[in-house]
Amino acid sequence: MAERETEETEEILDDAYAPLLPSNTRATLPNPFISSSRSSSFTSSLSPANSQRGHDDLTEDDRTEMDRLKLLTIFVSLYIGVFLSALDGTIVATLLAHIASEFDGFRNVSWIATAYLIACAAFQPLYGKLTDIFGRKPGLLFSNITFGIGCLACGLSSSLWFLVAARVVAGIGGGGLTALSTITLSDLVPLRKRGVLQGVGNITFGTGAAAGGVFGGWITEWLGWRWAFLLQVPLIVVSTLAITFALDLPVNEQARDGENELEREERLLNRVxxxxxxxxxxxxxxxxxxxxxxxxxxxxxxxxxxxxxxxxxxxxxxxxxxxxxxxxEPIIPVELLKDRTIFGASFTNWFMTMSVYSSLFYIPIYFVSVRGVSETQAGTSLISNFVGVAVGSFGSGVYMRSTGRYYTLALICGVSYIFGTGLISTVGLATPTWVVVLYTFLPGASYGALLTITLIALIAAVPQEFQAVTTSIQYGFRGTGSTIGVAVSSSVFQNVLSSSLHSRIRGTDAEVIISRLLESVDEINRLPEFLVPVARLAFLDASRSVFLLCFFLGIITLGTAMLMREHVLHSTLNRQG
The missing domain is CATH 4.10.860 (DNA Excision Repair, Uvrb; Chain A)
Incomplete structure (x- = not known):
């Protein structure tokens, strides 16, 4: 098994080539998604003469093979960025209480987490087109440096709102780290073998997200919350240096005859x-x-x-x-969404991410409020989910590499996701912990597989000139979906909890008790003993309402996945084989 995985990795590295400058004689690929009135000028603006993607139709003799060690260095540097970006999205979970205590800002402390997620989601869609114009390498360097500056500023923050602003800066960079890692790997690896590396990327992202809270809590107890941000800076410096010296991508567009570098930059800016x-x-x-x-x-x-x-x-x-x-030259060609596969893949990501983030947020709350376990024990309940994501991501990549197909697998994963979320919605007061943990594996595996499948389907559905912008579309839907999912599930949870508490708790002090329970789960442990089971039942009602929401969103996810079509997954970068 180990030898087989090594051989597969070596074959992937063998097929990855450094992009070369495009040939000026190459014909422009047709764009079936744009109306005839704008097709000529729009396709011309994204033609290989103006794009970093110009190496695609070159023969094997025209390509330069990358040194394996150099290519591996690039992959590792990209995955470092992905890991840190995911880590930063969840690291504040265990820091908020300490930060609120230092800055006396408990009511506004949640903005530390929200600011990062919103900045990531808002800026991710821009990176595809902007790096089509200015090049992948400058985009990666910008993302790494911006993320590093944001982390450094977080560690040196002197006030709550300065910290929130620093989190925005880190989020802008973090959005680029995840989006551009995917785009750059697509530049270097043939589409059919792309799924395996995307699976590795999804595993890296999931590991970072899972480790965020644990790492933040451990560092806070050992060195203080500021070091949770400061210790990320050396790693991002290593990633930046690796990209600087190992990623040898050509300038996407050379200066024209009689044009100096300043004039070239001005012309590129005019394309933005x-x-x-x-x-x-x-x-x-x-x-x-x-x-x-x-x-x-x-x-x-x-x-x-x-x-x-x-x-x-x-x-x-x-x-x-x-x-x-x-x-x-649109940042995102909205006409692309007219294609069934792009529309289906994008909204599959949107609804699935809403569902996944809702369940990831409220499964631990279920364990703490209903089962009465500690936060640490509750966090471990999600380990099987992240294991599932790893298995699904890598397994779907191997499947697509072996068969060159994805549509049937996407539908199977959609059905299994519905089944898994349906099982989670049945949990109760006495459901064994191992059963709940087992239930979380299936949605995780389905989610990991669908993340990889939808990305590959989306890229395969368009000419290579649009590969970067369609990848940005997916990340835009994924980023907004996670934020919306948590917001909607939080509202559902609070409304159901309030209604259930009011129907179960009565008396002169009922409103005071209910108000305290709505503010904090910890209040359950301070209740009179006879009220504890009553409160736990109310929290169970609220948790189940969120899990049923996840189940409903899973059904919509399957419906949008059915809109996709099967496209050819080519085994070469030039999509000729």
């Missing part, structure tokens, strides 16, 4: 769709902030929430209008 980028980021930020505060800090009907959602709709409309009728 600044208006599209602004409207997209603004729409996502407004929408995600509204989703984050709705049902938690303020009611869904609060004027601030209503106005924010309406403003985000207007900004999304403005973005679509700019991309379709104004931008010469």
């Amino acid at each position: 769709d600044f208006l599209g980028a602004f409207t997209l980021v603004a729409a996502l930020v407004v929408f995600l902030i509204a989703a984050s505060i709705s049902g938690n800090q303020v009611a869904w009907s609060h004027p601030l929430v209503v106005v924010s959602f309406l403003l985000s709709v207007f900004l999304f409309y403005a973005f679509v209008y700019v991309e379709r009728f104004i931008a010469k």
